[in-house]
Amino acid sequence: MAVETHFLPAQARVRTSAMILGAVAVAALLAAPFVVYPVFMMSVLCFALFACAFNLLIGYVGLLSFGHATFFGGAAYFTAHAVKVWGWEPLAGILLGVAGAAVLGLVVGFLAIRRQGIYFAMITLALGQMFAFICLQVPFTHGEDGIQGVPRGHLLGIVDLNDPFAMYYVTLAIFLFGYFTIYRIVHSPFGNILQAIRENERRAISLGYRVDRYKLGAFVMSAALAGLAGGTKAIVFQFATLTDVQWQMSGEVILMTLLGGIGTLIGPAVGAGLVIALQNYLAAYDFPVTVLIGIIFVICVLVFRRGIAGEVLELMKRKSG
Amino acid sequence: MNTIFGISPPALYGQILIGLINGSFYALLSLGLAVIFGLLRVINFAHGAQYMLGAFAAYLLLTYTGIGYWPALILAPLLIGAVAVVIERTMLSRLYRLDPLYGLLLTFGLALIFEGMFRYWFGAAGKPYTPPSQLAGGVNLGFMFMPIYRGWVVIASLVICLGTWLLIEKTRLGAYLRAATENATLVQAFGVNVPRLLTLTYGLGAALAALAGVLAAPIYQVSPLMGSNLIIIVFAVVVVGGMGSILGAIVTGYVLGVLEGLTKVFYPEASSIVIFVIMAIVLLVRPAGLFGREE
């Protein structure tokens, strides 16, 4: 997607301020559960990871996936089932979710990558809907009810995740792990090739790169990380439902990323935080959330395409000349 | 009684008719999408919402002003088309110079707004809309019983599709459209007001969707959710057909509708996903779509 993105250049001044900001952010996150309701923060962390995983695909490869809920929700189902029905330990359950999401990513990606741009988006949307239909009918998902009452369990048999603080710090650890994984992917040779592909695919092909393989690889990674978010979410909230796999969920994660800043590392997380906060705030009122999401979409697309983090980065760039 | 593959003929033909009806709507909607996409290079996610708005326009006209089905067939598309023209002028046209995915996201946002507001105002349940008395009742064809309204829908949709095809292939306006699809700048350099052509095209596409909505109202009931589930299936239809030709969109719509109906007879659990499965197969075998051109 020839979208305005802001891949961080290695300018020393930007680096330092970024690291300071990062340290402050981590400190804030560590202190958060003492100030803010832990469940809210965990919700933000799960969706932030989901959005960051989605952003890997749109911001750095240029592919808009309109069916990412498949990986998020699919993993939630796998994890929920493993932990509740098979009695697995939570981390193992989450890893199963990740693996399942990766497999789904392989299948969907393989089909979708055969087309570009708009078609890619439509295909992922259609395949996502197909997966949602399957989820509705397959017995283990319990259809409309979903999988309820997923036990939090004991992490590695030791840490009791029913303690909200323990659950929070585990979630935070998972988020940070996912975030830094994405950081490493983006700043690796693999990531550089992805960027080259996004900027000029023909050139990359003429240079001899198996472009489709790179795209598929990125797709599977993005799906797996979305699965990490989904599996974690199943443990945190202790359920997995159809809402997690529907196109509205795919649309929400797109909004979080757009609002926060496509192609920035931290943007999606910021966007996720904002959207979740808004939804929580509005739950008290009668106002339909869908409409608000639609309005924010329209505004972002028309006048705010860089997103929050994108605008901030642009400001910082202008200041440093 | 004879059976065909173990199914009684009335049941089989009944399902084929339902398939033809669904196919009519798939064809009408993918036609509108193809027309808009061909010229504007935008996937109009709001198409489903415009279909829903058409149905609601008919419903509201009847409920609050007593204006019935036949005038609604003209008024609803005009109304929704006018709204679409405003959308194109104020919002969509700003995105043409950007990646087409932004157009998709804008129309997605608009779809959310329309559906959210209507859901808020009217609730999610479907409202009934009685077909006009001239089309009520049914006719016994011997091998099956056919409700007249349903027969009307199939015929009307065929006529509309044919009319649109004629407009595009045989008229001067259609020639401008086809040429502008290839090279909009050059057509404008000949003195044709292409920006206005774009606006008209979007309005026409939306009006087509709204017209489909009016046709659908007596069959599917009028609900704020009727558009969004349908539009995703239509996307799959469009991927199967390829965006290359109007004719391709029409044919694919009808064929997939009938296939879906047949699947319902022989393998009901798969009927809701058969179109997606076909899409997956087409992607493996002929990624550009059955009628598509490689871009």
Added chain:
Amino acid sequence: MTDAPLLEVRGLNAWYGESHVLHGVDLDIREGETITLLGRNGAGKTTTLRAIMGILRRREGVIRLRGQDLLKLPLHRVAQAGLGYVPEERGIFASLNVSENLMLPPKVAENGMSVEEIYRLFPNLHERRSSQGTKLSGGEQQMLAIARVLRTGARILLLDEPTEGLAPVIVQRIGDVLVALKERGMTILLVEQNFRFARKVADRFYLMEDGRMVNSFPGREFDAHMDQLHEVLGV
């Protein structure tokens, strides 16, 4: 033929995105004249045509047609004012046949040529009128591209490298067409690298380099400027 210029361009600057591609270009064309822009690849000749026409939108400066300011007009209004553009790539529509390609442009002025007149001027197009537009040879496509614009009644033709890639005998024919159009009073702004061809049809020349006008001279002074031409054009 009056002395006041039909088309006046003063201080035209243009940008492709951030890139400043035209630097203060000045140009005059009198009615009935044929002007040629010479220069090598990348000198800004095509850009000048596109900037005058209004295809390239980021511009500053003055573009006046019979005193009417064209700069603020959208592309279709510029065309309606009487400018006709034939791009380098010709732009024949693949989904239309020759006849449809020809019939496509609307008549924007009264003196738009009728189809009969055009077929008289381009008899080979009449023969091929049902063929798919892109099935024509390069020369025939060029003829069609020119013929098409004549339908609109444009009084000023902007032609971008009409002879590029064409065999000498076709080039000759295009030269004949241009001369015939000149006789009908058409004003022509021609972009060419083939200056031998341009010599035969043009009244005046402008020489461009790096987005700037570096010289201009009438046809009779052509030989006097040969050295500069060789240097600037690199031939």
